[in-house]
Amino acid sequence: MRFGFSEDQKLFQATLAELLTDECHHEALAAAWETDAGWVPGLWEKLAAMGVTGMSVPEEHGGIGLDDTDLVLLLEEAGRAACPEPLAETVAIATPLLAEVGGAHADTWLPKIAGGEARAAIGLERERFVADAAAADLLILQRGDALHAVPASSVKTAARDSVDGARRLYAVEWTPSADTLLADGDTGHALGNRVANRAALAAAAQLVGLGSELIRLTVEYAKGRVQFGQPIGAFQAVKHHIANAYTQLELARPTVYWASNSVAKNTDSIDLDVSTAKALASDAAHACFRAALQCHGAIAYTYEYQAHMWMKRVLVLREAYGSSAWHRRRAARSLIDG
Amino acid sequence: MKIMVCLKQVPHQDARLDIDSAGTWIQESNIKFEINTYDTYALEEALRAKDEGECEVVVVSIGPDRTTQALRTALGMGADRAVHIKDEEADGSDALGLAKLLAAVAKEESPDTIFTGFMSDDDNFAAVPPMLAELVGLPHTTAAVKVVRGDSSLTVDRETEGGSYEVVELPLPCLVSVQTGINQVRYASLKGIMAAKKKPLDVKSVADLGLSGSVGAGAAKVKIEKIAPPPKGDTAELLEGSTDEVVAGLVTKIKELGLL
Numbered sequence: 001m002r003f004g005f006s007e008d009q010k011l012f013q014a015t016l017a018e019l020l021t022d023e024c025h026h027e028a029l030a031a032a033w034e035t036d037a038g039w040v041p042g043l044w045e046k047l048a049a050m051g052v053t054g055m056s057v058p059e060e061h062g063g064i065g066l067d068d069t070d071l072v073l074l075l076e077e078a079g080r081a082a083c084p085e086p087l088a089e090t091v092a093i094a095t096p097l098l099a100e101v102g103g104a105h106a107d108t109w110l111p112k113i114a115g116g117e118a119r120a121a122i123g124l125e126r127e128r129f130v131a132d133a134a135a136a137d138l139l140i141l142q143r144g145d146a147l148h149a150v151p152a153s154s155v156k157t158a159a160r161d162s163v164d165g166a167r168r169l170y171a172v173e174w175t176p177s178a179d180t181l182l183a184d185g186d187t188g189h190a191l192g193n194r195v196a197n198r199a200a201l202a203a204a205a206q207l208v209g210l211g212s213e214l215i216r217l218t219v220e221y222a223k224g225r226v227q228f229g230q231p232i233g234a235f236q237a238v239k240h241h242i243a244n245a246y247t248q249l250e251l252a253r254p255t256v257y258w259a260s261n262s263v264a265k266n267t268d269s270i271d272l273d274v275s276t277a278k279a280l281a282s283d284a285a286h287a288c289f290r291a292a293l294q295c296h297g298a299i300a301y302t303y304e305y306q307a308h309m310w311m312k313r314v315l316v317l318r319e320a321y322g323s324s325a326w327h328r329r330r331a332a333r334s335l336i337d338g
Numbered sequence: 339m340k341i342m343v344c345l346k347q348v349p350h351q352d353a354r355l356d357i358d359s360a361g362t363w364i365q366e367s368n369i370k371f372e373i374n375t376y377d378t379y380a381l382e383e384a385l386r387a388k389d390e391g392e393c394e395v396v397v398v399s400i401g402p403d404r405t406t407q408a409l410r411t412a413l414g415m416g417a418d419r420a421v422h423i424k425d426e427e428a429d430g431s432d433a434l435g436l437a438k439l440l441a442a443v444a445k446e447e448s449p450d451t452i453f454t455g456f457m458s459d460d461d462n463f464a465a466v467p468p469m470l471a472e473l474v475g476l477p478h479t480t481a482a483v484k485v486v487r488g489d490s491s492l493t494v495d496r497e498t499e500g501g502s503y504e505v506v507e508l509p510l511p512c513l514v515s516v517q518t519g520i521n522q523v524r525y526a527s528l529k530g531i532m533a534a535k536k537k538p539l540d541v542k543s544v545a546d547l548g549l550s551g552s553v554g555a556g557a558a559k560v561k562i563e564k565i566a567p568p569p570k571g572d573t574a575e576l577l578e579g580s581t582d583e584v585v586a587g588l589v590t591k592i593k594e595l596g597l598l
Contacts, residue, residue, distance in 0.1 A: 008531055011410060015526045051528035064528055 003261060005073060013073040019050060020081035026306035032084050033165035033309075037135035039084050047085065048116020056095040061110035068092070068198070072205045072260035079209025082313045084166035086119050086132045088202035094120035094140045097195055098149065101182045105149040109138055122199060123172055124192075124321065131320075133157045133170035140195070143176050146184035147191055150174055164312040194266070197274040199321035201263050204256045204274075204281035210314050211249045211281075211288035217307055218242055218292045238295050245284070245291035252280035272334035275327035282317075282324040289314045339393040341384040342449035343417065344440055344470070346374040347401050347408040348460045362562045373408045376455025380516045382523045383485055384453050385416045390487075394418045398443050400428055400436060406539070413534035414526035421447075425543040430555025433461075437469035442547035444474045451492065452513040456481050467515035478513035479506050483520050 005013075023043050032040045047053055055071060057063020071092050078087050095113055098106045112118035121136035125143065133139060134157040139150045157170040183191050219242060222233030232238045259277035262270045289311045293300045300307045318324065349355060350370035358365045373381075384395045397412040399405050400423040409420040423439050431439065444452060452471070457464035464480070471478030483503065484495035490510055495503045497517050508514070544550055551557065577587040 007407075007410070008535065011407070011414065011526075011531050012528055015411075015414070015528070015531065019525050046525075049527070050525055051530075055528060064532065 003258065005069075005257075009070055009073055012070065013077055015050065016052060016074050016077045017080070019046060020077060020083060024081045024083050026309065029082055029084065029166060029306075029309050037132070038166040038168050039135070043083075044085050044119065045116050047087065048114075052087070053091060053116050054114030056091050056099070057110045057114040058099050061099075061106065062114040063095075063110065068096070068201065068260045068264040069257075072201070072257060075202050075205035076209040076212075076256075079206030079313075079317075080213045082166070082210060082213070082310050086121060086136060088199075088206060089122045089132065089136075089140075090118070090120040092202040093122050093195060093198045094138065096198060097140060097147070097182070097191060100191065100194075101147075105182060109149065112137070122195070124196060124199065127321070128171075129160050129169040130157075130172045131162075131167050131169055133172050134159070134168065139172065139174070140182075141172065141174060141176075141180075142192055142195070144184075145186075145189040145192060146176060147182040147188050147195065148174075148176050148180040149182050150180045154180070162316065164309075164316040166309070167313065167316055193271075194263075196321065197263055197270055200274050200278040200327065201256070201259050203317045203321050204252075204259065204278045207281040207285035207314065207317050208249065208253050208256050210310050210317070211245070211252075211285040214285075214288040214292040214307065214310050214314070215242060215246050215249065217310070218288075218295050221296055232295070241291040241294055245287040248280075248284040248287045252277070252284035255280050269334070272331055275322070275331040275334065278322060279324045279327040279331060282327070285314045286318055286324075339387070339391070339451075340447065340449045341387055341393060341395050342444055342447055342452045343377070343381045343384045343395060343397045343412070344452065344454040344466070345377045345381065345397050345399045345408055345412060346455070346458050346460075347371045347399060347405045348374045348458055351375075351459070357565060357567075361564050361566075363565065371404055371408070373411060374455050374458045374460075376457060376459070376516065376518055378455075378523045379518055379520050380453035380455050381412055381415065381417065382521045383514075383516055384451075385524065386521065387451075387487060388416065388418075396421065396447055396449065398440060399423070400431075400439055409539055410531070410534050411526055413537045413539070414531035415524055416530060417537075419537060420539040422539060422541045423544075423547070424541050425545075427544040427550065427554045430558055431553045432558035432560040433463050433465035434469055434560075435553035435558055437466050437473055438549055438553055439544070439547060440466070440470050441473035442549055443542070444470065448511075450511045452476065452511075454513065454515045456515045456517050464515075467513060471513040474513070476511055476513045477508045478515070479508060480515045482514045482516045485514060485516070485520070 023046055024040055028040045032038055051064060054063035055066050059065045075088055075092060090113055098109055109118055118137040120138045120140060121130050121133045123130035123139060123141040137152050139155055141148045141150050156173040160169045160171055162169040222238050223231050225232045255277040259273040262273040292307055296307060299305050350372045353369040356365045387393050388395050395417040396419045397409055397417045398421045399409055405422060409422055413420055421443050428439060454467040467480060468478055479494050479496050481497040482494045483497050486493040491507050492512060493507050494514055495505050498504050544553055577584045
């Protein structure tokens, strides 16, 4: 079986990369840290105009109706840019759920998401806090086996500390109701597992992008920083760090692509594939983080240098939607239990 | 109304450029390519005309297989049709050879307007647009920074030396090469990229255009003998003093160099 991306999928990725290079550069990110929501002003509207927010929205609701394999390269690109917008939560997690459940919630929210008028936040029960809850328009919240679509006006949020200044965390108070219910019981349990898999996959794809950018930044620095008469990248003590992180990242990348196929087709091995991808991508991105920090030296953790924003996003997404250890245990269970 | 836009695919601005073994061009393997920056503005100018009224936008490019991606991107941005001149016989063409190829397509298409970029990011000749206009027999102007469309003419502000502008009026059909910054170039949309698959992309050979033997390296009158990276500068002047003194010195330097 051949698994590769189509020319269209690669062109989607290149097109989004062009937009994010222009609009989500590190100066824009630094400025976003100072805004109330932590987002880049105007970027969401541009993503909507490009059609990114409507990618997974079914055509009858104004979107393009693409699946997880079409999204994965875009999520990787969002990670590469450390894009602070809730693209993964809205496009890769909330939208497929709403489309699958259908009904009034889908009729209400999907056209808004496609048009760039609504952003979503995701609150799974095992996560203590909800990212972007105060600024999102719609919250997908889990209580037991039940999933709810809760408008922002129906929740109370309290800010919590986050290491990533562009990914604000909140404790959320809310009351489940029949009006907000998407699904419960066995259906809710199954959908909750699909949401969790999509969330982990989205985080894994972004981690691969984040790791790639950290490697690029570090290589560039190691080639330009001269010490003892030569670029520091010429020293084994430096270049081996980068090479080790790079190889780890390139081994994680195909597992993420494969997991996107498993999620899109809801295969029998979906839990194993997603957990493998999230565990490997988390570890690989963290290796890139450590290599970047080590090879840059002190400049890497200064507020003024851009690397810290990528590193902090790695720290956050590494733990989000299941840590590496949690996903390894889940992968082990999937292997043993079948 | 039909508008033809000439696009060139050039190495990506962030691509690492290494000189090939012959020393006459760069190594093109394993580098990314993109649409020439100037040409993106030309395309945007055409798409704006299309946005305003009934208009067909035809994009034309010369190059190997990879050039298809540039044409697909243009179709994804909103162009209606593409013509890809793909033939090894065209390799090594000089500016006149390229202009001949584009002119052959222009004669077949008979557009009301041809938009091109002012020059290419890689060759910087700025020679193809006027040559193309002359070969087709069209009035033309270069370095356009503003284009106002009339019923039977275009009024064009063109950039001249020293930051001044010249306003010219050209009857249709005509050719305009545009300067960067003339507009805000749109991004391709994902829907546009998907729709682009269904848009016509015609591939033409040199023979199809009736130009066998008159283009390509063999017919080129200008040959690149050697390319080389710019020599490393060995002097840099550090301005010293208070902030005000440094700023004043910098402004003086900029004026001396004619940069303002």
